[in-house]
Each structure stands twice: as structure tokens, then as C-alpha cells.
Amino acid sequence: MADKILMKGNEALAEAAIMAGCRHYFGYPITPQTEVAAYMAKRMPKIGGVFLQAESEIAAINMVIGAAAAGKRAMTSSSSPGISLKSEGISYMAGCDLPALIVNVQRGGPGLGGIQPSQSDYFQATCGGGHGDFHLLVLAPSSVQEMADLVAKGFDLAEKYRMPCMLLADGTMGQMMEPVSLTETKPEAHDKSWALTGTKGERRPNIINSLALQPQELEKWNEDRFARYAVVQENEQMAECYMMDDAEYCVVAFGIAARVSQNAVDAARAKGIKVGMIRPITLWPFPEKVLKAAADKCKAFLSVELNMGQMIKDVKLAIDCKKPVGLCCRTGGMIPSPEEVLAAIEKMQKEGN
Amino acid sequence: MQAKRITLFAGHYGSGKTNVAVNFALRLAAQGKAVTLADMDIVNPYYRSKDSAAELEAAGVKVIASAYANTNVDVPALPQEMYSVTEDQSRYVVLDVGGDDRGALALGRYAPAILAENDYHMVYVFNASRPLSRTAEAALEIMAEIETAGGIPFTAIVNNTNLGKETDWETVLASRAEAEKLSQISGLPLLFTSVEESVLPITERENQAVFPLKLQKTIW
Numbered sequence: 001m002a003d004k005i006l007m008k009g010n011e012a013l014a015e016a017a018i019m020a021g022c023r024h025y026f027g028y029p030i031t032p033q034t035e036v037a038a039y040m041a042k043r044m045p046k047i048g049g050v051f052l053q054a055e056s057e058i059a060a061i062n063m064v065i066g067a068a069a070a071g072k073r074a075m076t077s078s079s080s081p082g083i084s085l086k087s088e089g090i091s092y093m094a095g096c097d098l099p100a101l102i103v104n105v106q107r108g109g110p111g112l113g114g115i116q117p118s119q120s121d122y123f124q125a126t127c128g129g130g131h132g133d134f135h136l137l138v139l140a141p142s143s144v145q146e147m148a149d150l151v152a153k154g155f156d157l158a159e160k161y162r163m164p165c166m167l168l169a170d171g172t173m174g175q176m177m178e179p180v181s182l183t184e185t186k187p188e189a190h191d192k193s194w195a196l197t198g199t200k201g202e203r204r205p206n207i208i209n210s211l212a213l214q215p216q217e218l219e220k221w222n223e224d225r226f227a228r229y230a231v232v233q234e235n236e237q238m239a240e241c242y243m244m245d246d247a248e249y250c251v252v253a254f255g256i257a258a259r260v261s262q263n264a265v266d267a268a269r270a271k272g273i274k275v276g277m278i279r280p281i282t283l284w285p286f287p288e289k290v291l292k293a294a295a296d297k298c299k300a301f302l303s304v305e306l307n308m309g310q311m312i313k314d315v316k317l318a319i320d321c322k323k324p325v326g327l328c329c330r331t332g333g334m335i336p337s338p339e340e341v342l343a344a345i346e347k348m349q350k351e352g353n
Numbered sequence: 354m355q356a357k358r359i360t361l362f363a364g365h366y367g368s369g370k371t372n373v374a375v376n377f378a379l380r381l382a383a384q385g386k387a388v389t390l391a392d393m394d395i396v397n398p399y400y401r402s403k404d405s406a407a408e409l410e411a412a413g414v415k416v417i418a419s420a421y422a423n424t425n426v427d428v429p430a431l432p433q434e435m436y437s438v439t440e441d442q443s444r445y446v447v448l449d450v451g452g453d454d455r456g457a458l459a460l461g462r463y464a465p466a467i468l469a470e471n472d473y474h475m476v477y478v479f480n481a482s483r484p485l486s487r488t489a490e491a492a493l494e495i496m497a498e499i500e501t502a503g504g505i506p507f508t509a510i511v512n513n514t515n516l517g518k519e520t521d522w523e524t525v526l527a528s529r530a531e532a533e534k535l536s537q538i539s540g541l542p543l544l545f546t547s548v549e550e551s552v553l554p555i556t557e558r559e560n561q562a563v564f565p566l567k568l569q570k571t572i573w
Contacts, residue, residue: 004516011484178518179519263572
């Protein structure tokens with residue numbers, strides 16, 4: 001056990017970013033993710049990195065654009081309202097094909113909302129998160145260990161596909177403390193010949209912008225980008241299956257909702273209900289393949305979310321509405337209890353037979 | 354150990370101050386003392402002593418906490434009632450101080466009265482599993498920062514080393530040398546080692562130097 005330490009999710013993701021080679025963090029405080037900035041403020045100066053508290057979220061994301069354009073592993077973090085402020089910059093990054101890690105430790109909304117945990121930015125994260133046709137890679141951890149592990153994965157994917165990557169956590173994930181084991185990760189080697197590193201008189205200048213003078217040119221950019229997205233969708237879907245081998249019913253849940261749901265699945269199994277769970281780890285690309293396969297075996301699905309029902313639409317699309325999909329949700333900072341999820345599983349079973 | 358009228362638990366954030374404070378207040382109440390638990394945390398948004406309010410109040414412990422604790426209101430406000438901590442000297446008080454020097458800043462307002470009365474223990478909660486306070490030397494630095502911010506010198510240490518749900522007795526044993534070293538270099542006594550009760554081996558149940566903790570259950 002000696003190699004394990006006890007960390008908050010926010011601290012673990014910050015240290016994991018450092019271990020993954022990130023030396024450029026630009027942030028602005030907001031509950032419940034402020035520990036990320038606080039941790040970076042303590043650590044970055046000691047290792048020759050940059051911690052910069054920007055004057056606003058908008059400034060912070062634009063600093064990330066600059067560092068990423070220079071070919072550096074850069075990141076920012078915020079919580080829901082702050083991510084809305086960053087969304088213009090996120091769209092510019094997608095337009096410029098710049099890799100970076102953006103962390104959203106979600107809180108309740110809309111508007112100012114609250115500081116308690118939520119998953120209500122699912123649409124915002126998976127449907128782009130700014131103006132224009134684009135996608136982010138979206139990763140959803142469900143433990144402090146995974147908060148850390150998905151940081152390195154996120155940077156690698158972002159650089160591989162030249163896309164911004166969002167780590168979509170929630171306040172519970174950010175604030176909870178769990179034992180974690182951190183190891184230095186070596187960044188995957190991806191071509192960065194596009195970066196603005198100075199020509200040294202040896203090559204033509206690289207240009208990074210999202211300005212296409214002709215509509216035909218912009219259309220082509222979008223088509224090229226979506227060709228790349230198709231490769232991501234084919235190759236990068238990630239999900240964890242729990243008790244799915246003989247499952248007649250399937251719970252779909254991510255992040256903290258999956259933790260609660262897993263307890264409900266165990267309780268339902270103890271009552272003889274053959275239920276399993278699919279936990280999407282990539283929310284974009286959504287793990288359609290595993291859901292499609294489950295649609296052939298399962299009688300009904302239940303989407304468990306901390307919002308009014310957002311991922312449920314992706315579940316229905318993934319299974320082509322072949323089977324009924326129910327919803328068990330709480331919102332506004334509330335978390336469903338395992339008993340509530342169990343009751344929804346029992347209702348699904350009753351209606352399915 | 355003879356309890357002082359006021360026991361303050363301070364330390365690095367995430368060291369387990371709240372769990373130790375809640376259990377310490379429950380123990381004093383079980384001894385028949387009139388006890389107040391005061392939540393002085395102005396930093397942490399979740400997982401606060403107010404989560405244990407029902408259990409504390411059932412045991413006769415009076416709880417003083419911000420009306421905004423565990424709500425959506427994110428302001429570092431303390432209630433007016435906090436002044437009773439020093440003004441009502443008929444009750445024992447357990448003070449749950451916020452983490453690090455930032456959390457201890459609020460203590461400064463009450464420090465002169467606490468020092469003047471001079472019936473307190475200012476306890477540093479040590480957790481060798483926390484990344485920024487793993488060693489005695491690192492902990493000593495944090496102690497100095499907290500003392501500067503809060504205005505009250507530490508008088509004792511407790512060892513609350515844990516790995517959350519993965520804590521085992523080995524985790525605790527492995528931390529003892531570092532906790533003793535902290536006691537040595539700070540010149541302060543080690544009051545007790547606190548351990549979640551299910552982790553405690555039967556052979557240690559009578560050990561007065563070990564303080565068993567009951568923890569809040571989570572739904573995940």
C-alpha cells in the first residue's frame with residue numbers, strides 16, 4: 001500500500017497532468033474545482049512549470065490556445081458557468097485543430113445554479129460546446145484513480161487527433177477523497193510539425209488560425225475534420241460493462257451516477273433480477289458498439305443521470321430505439337440514492353415482462 | 354487524557370480533521386460533558402461536519418455551523434453564534450478549523466480570547482498519506498503556516514493517517530515513525546492515533562493511545 005496516497009479528485013487530476021508532462025496551466029477559481037488551481041499554484045513553480053491565474057475564464061482559455069499552438073501540453077479547468085465562458089475559445093481550438101485538456105468539474109445549472117454536483121453539461125460537452133460544427137473528445141471518470149488515469153489518456157488522444165479533449169467530472173468526483181496510485185507517464189509521440197516554434201530561417205512559417213476566406217474552403221475544412229471524427233468514433237469508444245454477460249436489463253450511467261447505480265445493480269441481482277450496467281467512459285465518441293450489442297440481448301434500458309435526461313437521447317440513438325429506454329434522474333445538485341435506482345430497475349423489469 | 358475546555362483540530366486539508374473533531378465531540382458527550390462542535394471551515398464546499406449534525410444532536414452535542422454549509426451559497430460566512438465559543442465558558446468546545454493556512458485564517462478573530470482564557474489544545478491532525486504532508490518536515494512547514502494565519506500555536510499532534518476505504522492496520526503502523534518524528538521535531542506530544550473502528554485489531558481495542566473513529570457512510 002506504500003505507493004498509494006489519499007487525494008481529492010481535483011488534486012489527483014492536477015498531479016496526473018504534471019506527470020503526463022503538462023507544464024502550462026491557466027485557470028480561474030470556481031467551486032467545486034478550485035483545488036485544481038490551488039494544487040497547480042503550489043506545484044508548478046517547483047518544477048519549472050507555468051501556473052497562471054488569468055483575469056477571467058475567457059483569458060485562461062485563450063492562453064491555452066497560445067500554449068497549445070506553441071506545441072505545449074496545456075490545460076485549463078473550471079466548473080459549469082466557467083466552461084460556458086470558455087466555449088468561444090474551445091470552438092476556436094477545434095477550428096484551429098489544437099490539442100489541449102479542458103476539465104469541467106460540473107455543478108448544477110442553468111445560470112449561476114449551485115455548487116453541488118451535477119451532470120447537466122452533458123449536451124454542452126458532447127454536442128460541441130461552442131458555435132460551429134465540431135466535437136470534443138469527452139472522457140468521464142468515475143473514481144479518483146480514473147480522474148488521474150484519464151488525464152494522460154486525454155492528452156494523448158487530443159494530440160493524436162489534434163482535438164481539444166474535455167474531462168467531464170462532477171463536484172462529487174472533484175471533492176471526494178480516495179486512495180490513488182500515480183505513475184509518471186510518457187507522452188505518446190505525435191507529430192507536432194504544425195506547431196509555432198519559430199522557423200529559425202529553415203522553413204516556411206506555420207500558420208494556425210480558423211479563418212477560411214472562401215466558403216468552399218471552410219466547407220472542406222469541416223468535411224476533413226468530420227472524416228477525422230469518423231476515425232475517432234470507430235477506434236476510440238470506451239465503456240465498462242458490469243454484470244452484462246447474462247443481463248436481461250441494462251442500466252447506462254457514467255461518473256458518480258454509475259457508482260450509485262452499481263450498488264443498485266448489486267441489490268437488484270440479490271433480488272434475482274438479471275440486470276447489468278454499461279458505463280460509458282468516452283461520452284464522445286459515445287460507446288455505440290457495446291450498446292448496439294446489448295440491444296440484441298436486453299429487454300429494456302435505464303439511463304441514470306444527474307440531469308433532466310440528456311445522455312438518454314444518445315442511448316436511444318445508439319440502439320436505434322429498438323428497446324424501451326427509461327430514465328432515473330435527479331438534478332439541481334441532488335444525487336439519486338441506490339434505493340431510487342433499484343426502484344427504477346424493478347419498475348423496468350415489471351414493465352418489460 | 355484530560356480534555357481542555359476548547360480543543361481545536363487544524364491541519365492540511367483532507368487530513369481528516371472533521372472526522373476526528375466529530376468523533377472527539379461525541380466522546381466528550383459520552384463522558385457526560387456539555388459539548389459544542391463549532392464548524393469554522395470557510396473553505397470546503399462539501400463533506401462538512403454539518404453532514405453529522407443529526408447524529409451529533411442526538412448525542413446531545415450542540416452544533417454551530419454556517420447556515421450556508423452544504424447549500425448552494427458559496428460564501429465564507431460564520432454565524433454570530435460562533436462568539437459563544439469563547440463567551441460561554443460553561444461548555445466544552447470542539448473546533449473544526451478549515452484546512453491549511455487559508456482555512457485557519459478565520460480563527461484569528463477568536464484567537465485573542467482563546468489565548469487569554471488559556472484552557473485549550475490546538476491539535477495538528479497529521480495524515481502521512483496526503484501527498485503534500487507525507488513527511489514530518491512537510492507537516493512542520495504547514496503547521497507554521499497555520500499558526501501564522503490562525504494566531505494560535507499548536508500544543509499537540511494526533512496521527513490520523515488513512516487511505517480512506519482502503520485503510521488497513523499496516524497503513525497506520527507504517528505511519529507511526531513519521532508521526533513520532535513530527536512529535537520530536539515540533540516538541541509537541543502525540544495525543545493519540547485515530548483509526549476507523551473496523552480497521553482496529555482486537556489486540557489494540559484497549560490501547561488508550563488509539564482513538565477509534567466512526568465514519569459517515571457514502572451511497573457509492
